[in-house]
Amino acid sequence: MLPQKEPFRFLDTVECFDREKRMITALQQFGSEEFFFKGHFPNNPIVPGVLLTESIAQAGLILISLLEGQKVKIGYLAQIEKTKFFKEVYPDEQVKVKCSLKKKIGKYYYIAGEVYSQQLNKRCMRATVIVCI
Template sequence: EPMKRAVGIKNATFNELFFQGHFPGNPVMPGVLLTEAIAQVGGIALLYPEENRGLTPMFTGIDKVRFRHPVKPGDQVRMEVDIVKIKGKMGKVEGRAYVGDKL
């Protein structure tokens, strides 16, 4: 049976390079990096079936992105991705990122 869901963890440490300039005095993980992390978890889920191994997942689009809470140094981010559809070599996923119970 194909994988339906994948979960990834990112520990946002104080020494991350992106925290140094985003933003000085108020370090926040850039939304584009959070989006990429979710996309990578989705790519792993899509590559799980044996027939997809060896393929290169490509990020082709994004809908309805919202950032509700900042990710700060010391936070642990949990990315949850659900596979919505797989058709041939294309797949669609929905993802969320949490710090604790905050979306």
């Protein structure tokens, strides 16, 4: 359902969709072989925050597609708000991405998202992303 293709797809599967609550939960695992771990950071690899933010945006695009009843052909990240990081995400750590549609103004969709560590059941980050379709 995503317009993004490999290698820029950052969700493995959708776990849950709730139309009434306008929410979606997706899972992702960044494998230790990913190229970006070589430089981010040598001897202490962590998933870049920008990729976690992109995971929220991608989950938001799937949510919009499901709510609107048609696949989003392309969605642009227009703005990132209220971003806060709480815990690092390490190679091979599975994360849960939870998103909800807060509002829609014209072609702009406001998506509130959180990323959780599956293993530790701890919040890693939160952000509100605004995508333009």
